[in-house]
Amino acid sequence: MHYPFASIEEKWQRRWAESEPYRVSSDQTKPKYYVLDMFPYPSGAGLHIGHPEGYTATDIVSRFKRMCGFNVLHPMGFDAFGLPTERYSMTTGIHPSIATANNIATFKRQLNAIGFDYDWSREVNTTLPEYYRWTQWMFLMMYNSWFDRSVGKARHIDELPIPADVTSAADIETYRDAHRLAYIAYSPVNWCEALGTVLANEEVDEWKEKGYTVERRPMRQWMLRITEYAERLLEDLTLLDWPSSTLEMQRHWIGKSQGAEVHFPVQDHEHSITVFTTRPDTLFGATYLVVAPEHPIVDHIVSEQHRTEVMAYREATSLKSDLERTELSKFKTGVFTGAYAINPASSQAVPVWVADYVLAHYGTGAIMAVPGHDERDHEFATSFGLPIVQVVTPIDGSSVDLAAAAFSDEGIGVNSENAHVNLNGLPTADAKAAIILWLETSGTGRGRTQYRLRDWLFSRQRYWGEPIPIMFFEDGTKRALEADELPLLLPEVAEFKPAGTGESPLATVESWVNFIDPKTGKKARLETNTMPQWAGSCWYYLRYCDPQNSETFCDPDAERYWMGSTGVDLYVGGGEHAVLHLLYARFWHKVLFDYGYVTTPEPFKRLFHQGLIMGEDGRKMSKSLGNVVNPDDVIHVHGADALRLYEMFLGPLEASKPWNTTGIEGVTRFLNRAWRMIATEDSTLSPAVQDVPCASDAERVLHATIKKTREDVEALSFNTTIAQLMIFVNEFTKLDVRPRSAMMQFVQCLAPFAPHITEELWQILGGEGSVHTSSFPEFDASKLVVDNVEIVVQVSSKIRGKIIVPLDADAATTGSLARQDESIARHLDGKEIVREVFVPNKLINFIVR
């Protein structure tokens, strides 16, 4: 006999839609709690079973916090720009905005069917002009900013000091452009000549498999200067209550390393090659240099004799994907340029090579190779017969065979001496300091901190994204739109095919691209690149605080209230966003912070990643494996409350765990038992429920349940909360007469988990108003205290019995009671007790000989 979940859920969802009990209050006198989900990309496939996991978790927390007296913000929205929709439109001809609207409608229907408490009046949709207007506004904020390293923060571009020798208007603009946080650069992209388009990284493999050629080609791109924030992004990680693995990943992604740059003059040229190294102490062992194939100096220094070979190598490199350049190439390749550079420490002439194991975008794009003390250089030197010199020896004085392998540990300097500096005998740390001092005094280099983090390639050659609000005039100058000219709308088009020139489909919309600028009267052409999908999600959490505002992205009062002191109190989402989204959003937030638009240096105080729900076979759910579970089906058979409860009961929120179809019957059974504990089959109050006081044993279970629910919900440990609620039902079902007040408090504990059945039971019990706006029950610690406790008795650390003693009995009392126990007496018989270990209310241990 099932409780009537279908009619109950339908009824309450309808009532909630009408009465809006979850409408966010603007009452700022109450303490706020901001709990946020990572908003979904509304794909055509609808909700999958993984979505409700994190969403149920935040829904439970939001309902719990509301019942605890907080003003709760628990919003939802859609991150709807993106490639899949654009590709769908290319094949179907349906406009992306139509497809997006349809998909969002499906998502909302499905989300509402699960009974989430979103206030839909605060919904955001990144593709609506009222929203992306502010995304563009923030882009312009960065465009109009430079990073003042002396104070470590962004300032308006007008405040950028212009050097005295920069005088012409054009030069000043060029100088400013070189400092803007949003700037144009020529950056390599995946270009496919046959398709006439730029491909996203994730598309490259797909097209290569189909036989297309994809090359890395530098193209004009917008970049965001996130690297200026590297140090702050790294340091402020300490302010966060995040999973340690995510913090570690962000640290690694930022990749701070200390070292030095060293200038190597090139023989018979004016040029010198600057390298970055983290082991400047090995400078005397640098026997050759390697520059990245893309390094501009190659053109200048390559000898005639080697030019053909070097250029061919460079060409071959551009055809390799990043993957082929790294993982798949087992052997290092490279070619000699014919040029030699002077090692400033040893004064030796060393050959300059080009090799793709050196990355153009890291450090200076050139390295000094120390094959004796670096594995990669060793491998390369061995392949090409380059000399290997030892300049570091192990601390323990043992000898190493550098012909066989590099010695890359720290150690003691050897063979490292010239007229001015001597590293011999110095431990690595001291040697580093000594050589950096010499580099700086001799002008051949300097100490330097390097970050692995790269500037953010911020443009996409796509239609379905935010247009970049910049226009270019025929005279080569450009103008950014003013705030009052936003939003710059996407034009309505019927074709989404790329322009064929590497530009976005927007380039083909003549009426949009070319126009007369009303402010200057000049003929202008709009930027045709659009922003990447990450853009909209960089600030959506701020828009939820004040979603309808047409004057500003978020009213300062609303921002201060909802984001003040902690930022978002709890942010739940998949671990796949551990680096990019969370790093980008932190970056934007810091720029906003520099201008005082936001109150906190960090947007998300506490972060939690829900684990993956796997298929019943333990493998990742996927259509091709046929192991996908559809939430609509589960709701149809078991109800939304059972779905919610089961997803939370499956295991710890952060763990990945397999779905189990019979498992959900367990929670269904629990809900049925809870129903029968309180109500009859006719949905009236069970005659067993009466206005009687609680017996003390039952009362202890009740208070333990309240305590456990309060504590475990805070800790997001929902599976153990549910286990306790099950214990409650098991205990109280045994009673022939069940106190009404205990039943009501139980219903309140269950309410955040199963909002529909509890609302109905609350009504049956005669509760006032909605259970979800009632006050969460308090527990009384004195009701948890027991008179007697069971104590474990061990003899020589082996459990030999259990005894009941009064609470807080002392060692003497416990010891004598224990000795009276028959089994204990037998084990102690004829033995000498050499020691007694006593833990109050837990155990007593007799150590015997």
Next chain:
RNA sequence: GCAAGCGUGGCGGAACUGGCAGACGCACUGGACUCAAAAUCCAGCGGGGUCAAACCCGUGCGGGUUCGACUCCCGCCGCUUGCACCA
């Protein structure tokens, strides 16, 4: 290769700060109810051992610390995730 995390019954998982391993649920077994089945209720359910008990073994493997280790330390093995020539 580097980094982080995880290994507990047939299964999902619990176990505070080192103190009764296996809460809760699934599956399974037996019983009650039923003409029968479903549903429901009751009981059992790590392995060995015993008529029953006593007792022995048991948290990936090997060692260590401790009166006492799932928990702490060292070394392996396996799995998951992320990064991947970052000089």
